[in-house]
Amino acid sequence: MNDMRTVGIPSPRVEGEQKVGGGAKYAVDVSVPGMLWAKVLRSPLAHGRIKRIDASKARALAGVAAVLTGADLAGAKIGKKIIDMPLLAEGVVRYMGEKVAAVAADSEAVAESALDLIDVEYEELPVVIDVLAAAQPNAPLIHPELQSYKGLLHEIATPSNVCVNLTWKKGLVEEGFRQSDVIVENSYSVPAVHQAYIEPHCSLVRVNDDGTAEVWSSNKSPFNMREQVGSALGVAPASLILHSCYVGGDFGGKGDGNDVALCYALAKRAGRPVKLLIDYSEELSAGNPRHGAVIKIKTGVKKNGLIIAEHIEFYFDSGAYASYRPQAYLVGAHDTPGPYRVPNCLIEEKYIYTNTMPAGYMRAPGHLQGMFASESHMDVVAQRLNMDPVEFRRLNFMHDGDPSPLGHVIPHIKPTETLARAIEASGFAKPKKKNSGRGCAVGDWVSKGGESYARIKIDEAGAITLSSAVTDTGPGVFTMMRQIVGEELKVPLDSVAVEMLDSDKVVKDTGVRGSSSTRVHGGSALNASVRARDEILKIAAVAMQASPEELLLFDGGVTHGRAERRMTYKEIVRANGGPIAVEGHYANMSDGPEASLVAQVAEVEVDDETGEVRVIQLTTAHNIGAILNPLTHQGQIDGSIAMGFGYGLVENIGYDESGKVLAANLGEYKIPNIKDMPPLQTTILHSDFGSGPYNSMSIGETALIPTAAAIANAVADAVGVRITSLPITAEKVRDALKQRG
Numbered sequence: 001m002n003d004m005r006t007v008g009i010p011s012p013r014v015e016g017e018q019k020v021g022g023g024a025k026y027a028v029d030v031s032v033p034g035m036l037w038a039k040v041l042r043s044p045l046a047h048g049r050i051k052r053i054d055a056s057k058a059r060a061l062a063g064v065a066a067v068l069t070g071a072d073l074a075g076a077k078i079g080k081k082i083i084d085m086p087l088l089a090e091g092v093v094r095y096m097g098e099k100v101a102a103v104a105a106d107s108e109a110v111a112e113s114a115l116d117l118i119d120v121e122y123e124e125l126p127v128v129i130d131v132l133a134a135a136q137p138n139a140p141l142i143h144p145e146l147q148s149y150k151g152l153l154h155e156i157a158t159p160s161n162v163c164v165n166l167t168w169k170k171g172l173v174e175e176g177f178r179q180s181d182v183i184v185e186n187s188y189s190v191p192a193v194h195q196a197y198i199e200p201h202c203s204l205v206r207v208n209d210d211g212t213a214e215v216w217s218s219n220k221s222p223f224n225m226r227e228q229v230g231s232a233l234g235v236a237p238a239s240l241i242l243h244s245c246y247v248g249g250d251f252g253g254k255g256d257g258n259d260v261a262l263c264y265a266l267a268k269r270a271g272r273p274v275k276l277l278i279d280y281s282e283e284l285s286a287g288n289p290r291h292g293a294v295i296k297i298k299t300g301v302k303k304n305g306l307i308i309a310e311h312i313e314f315y316f317d318s319g320a321y322a323s324y325r326p327q328a329y330l331v332g333a334h335d336t337p338g339p340y341r342v343p344n345c346l347i348e349e350k351y352i353y354t355n356t357m358p359a360g361y362m363r364a365p366g367h368l369q370g371m372f373a374s375e376s377h378m379d380v381v382a383q384r385l386n387m388d389p390v391e392f393r394r395l396n397f398m399h400d401g402d403p404s405p406l407g408h409v410i411p412h413i414k415p416t417e418t419l420a421r422a423i424e425a426s427g428f429a430k431p432k433k434k435n436s437g438r439g440c441a442v443g444d445w446v447s448k449g450g451e452s453y454a455r456i457k458i459d460e461a462g463a464i465t466l467s468s469a470v471t472d473t474g475p476g477v478f479t480m481m482r483q484i485v486g487e488e489l490k491v492p493l494d495s496v497a498v499e500m501l502d503s504d505k506v507v508k509d510t511g512v513r514g515s516s517s518t519r520v521h522g523g524s525a526l527n528a529s530v531r532a533r534d535e536i537l538k539i540a541a542v543a544m545q546a547s548p549e550e551l552l553l554f555d556g557g558v559t560h561g562r563a564e565r566r567m568t569y570k571e572i573v574r575a576n577g578g579p580i581a582v583e584g585h586y587a588n589m590s591d592g593p594e595a596s597l598v599a600q601v602a603e604v605e606v607d608d609e610t611g612e613v614r615v616i617q618l619t620t621a622h623n624i625g626a627i628l629n630p631l632t633h634q635g636q637i638d639g640s641i642a643m644g645f646g647y648g649l650v651e652n653i654g655y656d657e658s659g660k661v662l663a664a665n666l667g668e669y670k671i672p673n674i675k676d677m678p679p680l681q682t683t684i685l686h687s688d689f690g691s692g693p694y695n696s697m698s699i700g701e702t703a704l705i706p707t708a709a710a711i712a713n714a715v716a717d718a719v720g721v722r723i724t725s726l727p728i729t730a731e732k733v734r735d736a737l738k739q740r741g
Contacts, residue, residue, distance in 0.1 A: 006486035006493045007694060010631035014479045014498050015246065015472060027202040027245045028277055030216040035204070036065050038266055038276040039111035041101040041118050042286060043093035046129075046355040046659025047142070048122040050091055050100070057117035058103060063110035066270035067118070068262075069101045078232035078261055079323030080224070082163065083150040084143065085358065087232065087262050093122070094142055094320035095357050096659045097286030104266040104274045127355045127659050131317040132294055134161045134354045142320065142353040153328050163322050164351035168334045170407045176309025176344030180300025184381045188373035189725040192292040192317065193651040195362050196671050199248025200283050205263040206273035211235075213264055215242045220471045221255045221511030222503045224326070228257035233264060244500035250473035250512065251643070252361035253288055256324055284669055285661040288324040288360030289653055291351075292317040295336075295373035305387050305395045309344040310405065312336055314370070318351045319358035325351075330366030331514070336374045337405035339415040339444040339597065340396045345405040355659045363640070364701040367443065368647060368708070372726060375441035375709035379716060389713065390423060390440060412594040412689040414623040415442055419599040422621035425683040426601035432718075435606045436616075439713025442599045443705030447691050447698045448514030449589040453506040454524035456485060456532045458580040462556065462570030464491060466528075467499040469509045470521045475700065476632045477517045481525035483628055484693055488529035489536075490553040515596075515698035518628060520586055522693045528584025535580050540567050543575040594689055597623040598702040600641075602710035606718045611734030613649060613715055615678040618707070622682070625690025625697040637682055637703045644707025646672045649727050 018024040055067045070090035077083045089100050101118050105111040126140035133139055139161055143149075146163060147156045153164055177183060204216040213235075219225050222242040230237035247254055259276050267274040293316045300309040314333055322328060334347050362368075382392035397415040404410055419442055423429075428438050455467040466485050472478055482496045489496075510520065537548040540558040544551070544565055552559050557568040573580055601619040606612070618641055627633045650670045654662035663669035690697040708726055716722045721736035 006483045007628050008626065011479060011483055011493055011629050013476050014482050024246045026199060026248055027204060027216045027218045028199070030204050030245070032204070032206055032273045035273045035275055036104040036106065036270055037108045037111050038102055038104045038263060038274050039108065039115055040099045041115045043089065043096055043098045043100050045093055045122055045124060046096040046127045047125040048093050049125060050089060050093065050120060051123050052121040053101065054119040055101060058114040061110065061114050061117060063106040064103060064114050065272060066104040066266050067101065067114065068265060068269060073265055076232050078228055078258055079151060080228060080256065080326045081151045081328040082322040083231070085258065085321040085323035087258065087265065095355050096661070097282070097357055098320065099262070102262055102266055104270050129354055129356060129655050129657065129659055131292065131315050131352050131354055135315060135350060135352045142355060151328065161353040162350050163318060163353055164329050164349070166329055166349045168347040168406050169345065170405060171344035173309050173311055173344045173346040177300040180308045181303045182384060183298065183300045184384050185298045186377055186380055186724065188295045188376060190293050190369045190372060191652040191654065191726060192289040192356070192359060193362070193647060194284055194287060194289045194653060194669060195251035195253035197249025197251055197253060200280055201254070201259055201278040202276070203259040203263045204273060204275040205260060205267045207264065207267045212239045212241055215240055215260055216245055217242065217260050218245065218247050219254055219257070219260070220247055220250045220473050221513065222469065222471060223509055224255065224511060225257040225260060226503065229261045229264060232261045242503035244469070244471065244502055247471055247473040251363045252365060254473065255326070255361065255511070256288060280666060281664050284653065285664045286357050288358060290362035291330065291359040291369065293369045295370060297373055297377045299377060299381050301381060301385065305385055305392050307340060307342050307396050310337055310342050311346045312374070314349045316349065316351045317356065317359060318353050319356045320353060321358035322351060324358055324360030326361065332364055332366030333370050334406060335367060335444070336370030338371065338374055338442060339398045339413055339595065340405065341398055341402060342405035356655055357661070363643060364704050367445070367701070367705050371443050371705045372708045372712070375706055376712050376724065379439070379713045380722065390419065390428070393419060393442065410446065410592065410595050412687065413444065414597050414685065414687065415444065415599070417685055418442070418597040418621050418623045421683050421685055422599035422601050422619055425621060425681060426603065426617070426619035428601055435608050435718050436604065437714045437716070437718025438601055438603045439710045439717055440599065440601050441706035441709035441713060442597070443702060444595040444597050445515065445698055445702045445705065446592045446595050447519055448516040448591055450510035450513065450516050450520035451587040451589070452509050452521045452524040454481065454521070454528040454584045456528045456582050458532070458569050458573055460570070460573055460579065462568055462573060463497065464489065464495060465497045465499055466525065467501050468521065468524070469501040469503060469506045471512060473512050475517065475636060477512060477521050479632065480518055480522055480628055484522055484525045485529050488526065488533055491556050495556065515700035515702070518696050519692040519698070523586030524584045526584070526693045527586060528582055531582040531584060532580060535582060536569070536572055539572050539576045543567060543572070592691070594691060594697060596697045596699065596702045598706060600706045600710045602714040604711065604714040604718055606715060606733060608719055608737060611730035611732070611737060613728055613730065613733060615645065615711060617679050617681065618645070619681040619683070620703050621685065622699070622702065623685045623687055624699060625687055625692065625695040628694065628696055633699055634682065636699050638680055640701065640703035641680055641707055642672055642677055644704045645677065647726060648708030648711040652727055
């Protein structure tokens with residue numbers, strides 16, 4: 001008998017036809033009667049006091065329905081954890097591009113004209129761009145009132161630009177350094193980079209007479225966004241009804257509610273719906289990019305190569321505000337020591353205000369900054385010991401059940417096997433041409449938790465509908481959930497319809513985050529599927545006068561093997577007297593218990609005259625569990641590597657001394673295209689251990705983590721110079737070669 005499997009085979013996207021045919025609804029596609037267009041006036045200074053704002057001419061312009069300044073929204077601040085960002089600047093601007101005023105008008109053109117009529121007088125204040133300079137006690141204070149903010153993680157004894165200062169520790173670190181034979185110290189730096197999603201932010205808000213408000217937004221976490229907006233405006237979060245929309249790319253950057261809150265305030269003032277669409281120059285100059293950082297690492301080892309102690313210091317550039325971080329810190333930074341046995345470990349994280357655009361989350365937040373530094377540093381330490389970098393790693397790798405560098409026991413972790421597969425597949429030991437090199441790097445990702453609801457309904461025609469409030473940001477979460485329903489109910493994939501629910505239809509959904517969609521939303525789909533299956537069998541058993549254990553689900557119905565009887569789902573629903581409807585729930589906020597492992601090898605050629613680096617092959621090896629959809633699984637790997645490639649070689653927002661962004665359009669801000677990418681090779685190790693459905697593991701972010709470090713290590717292998725700052729440009733390599741002589 002054919003088992004009619006839908007899990008484990010390449011499956012097309014459930015929304016694919018809609019997207020290519022133009023039928024998929026994004027926030028920018030939504031229009032409602034009476035809708036106004038919003039535009040915002042942004043600060044031309046990185047730091048300044050607002051002495052005067054005159055918006056009278058803008059308010060008088062024909063077609064303008066509302067104009068707001070900071071005085072109109074006094075005290076309204078927003079944030080995911082630390083509440084420090086005003087909806088519109090109040091008295092002070094802290095970065096170039098901060099919102100100073102907002103206009104709602106009949107058209108975008110009228111709104112733009114109104115902005116030109118707003119007169120603002122500023123007094124310039126000292127600007128601090130460098131994160132290390134900003135951390136000094138004598139640096140100009142960007143937030144003198146920091147101690148009064150809600151959501152601080154700890155007491156701030158003395159006002160400074162350091163808004164978060166965390167310590168993670170295991171063992172006796174100083175004693176570990178005293179016991180070490182060799183101590184190696186180095187400093188690394190990474191820039192701010194943008195998520196570069198295709199769809200810019202867009203929000204539309206309609207405030208109703210009954211006090212509720214309807215929201216359409218390019219936001220991946222509707223329920224979290226409701227809390228942010230409700231808190232900022234003093235309205236009940238449940239009164240905000242978020243209508244489902246597709247999101248045209250996220251990569252961590254689509255989780256805030258700032259624009260929604262501003263649209264709400266404008267709509268309330270104007271008495272009409274308001275829509276705000278951000279253009280890409282605004283995205284690149286006033287968005288929420290990945291944090292730039294300086295990372296200092298000190299490692300103590302024995303002569304035989306065993307790591308004894310490690311001290312890692314992070315100086316994260318928070319930008320002008322801390323509001324975009326859901327936990328107020330980056331969840332991956334303290335995983336920086338990687339999958340190694342480190343008996344004595346100290347990690348210090350400082351998040352520091354500067355006069356740059358506020359930084360937020362981006363794919364593998366904290367992991368990428370830290371792993372570039374730590375995996376580069378592993379090669380530096382190995383070189384100091386005259387050890388092969390692969391052997392040095394193998395000597396220090398964790399094994400199943402070992403405590404992590406911070407003391408958390410990880411039952412399943414396979415770095416030795418994963419690196420061995422990458423080394424073998426890449427031909428790491430093969431002879432190399434002059435100025436060619438190979439570098440390896442590893443990364444680990446502990447799966448994340450969350451909460452989700454899913455519903456399954458089988459109607460009078462026997463048709464199956466899966467419903468969920470999860471937002472699809474592009475990876476295909478509904479396709480994966482539909483596969484699980486098809487697998488459990490034994491129906492073809494295309495017979496499961498999908499319904500995207502608004503926020504008022506379910507209790508909660510933590511949204512797409514942290515490579516958790518398969519675990520969390522697949523978990524709720526699996527739970528709903530099991531409940532639906534049990535209900536189907538119970539009803540069919542009564543109708544067939546059999547026990548549920550005698551029945552099998554197959555091909556859209558139930559078969560009684562011994563009696564050779566069969567009922568279709570349509571017949572079972574009829575026997576039930578109405579549709580079958582169940583709700584599945586998944587709730588597990590804890591991380592782990594498994595780690596998804598990745599090991600990568602980059603092979604490069606370096607021009608020793610120009611410094612140009614050409615990556616000629618990237619090999620990635622993964623230890624994973626069950627693959628639910630090989631097509632989208634490989635797509636996640638390839639997309640992550642492309643992003644890691646850009647981080648390593650190309651991308652950098654960059655600021656001048658005044659705080660102006662140097663790459664404020666996609667012509668200047670370079671991301672890799674298909675011609676830039678080298679051949680990619682993937683090799684997989686399967687494990688029957690995973691916290692997702694069918695023992696699946698996280699994959700969305702793992703392939704991104706080691707890429708930049710692998711390239712840096714390959715460059716050092718090729719020409720003997722160590723580049724410690726990203727991106728690894730031809731100029732940096734050329735200058736390092738000249739200094740070496």
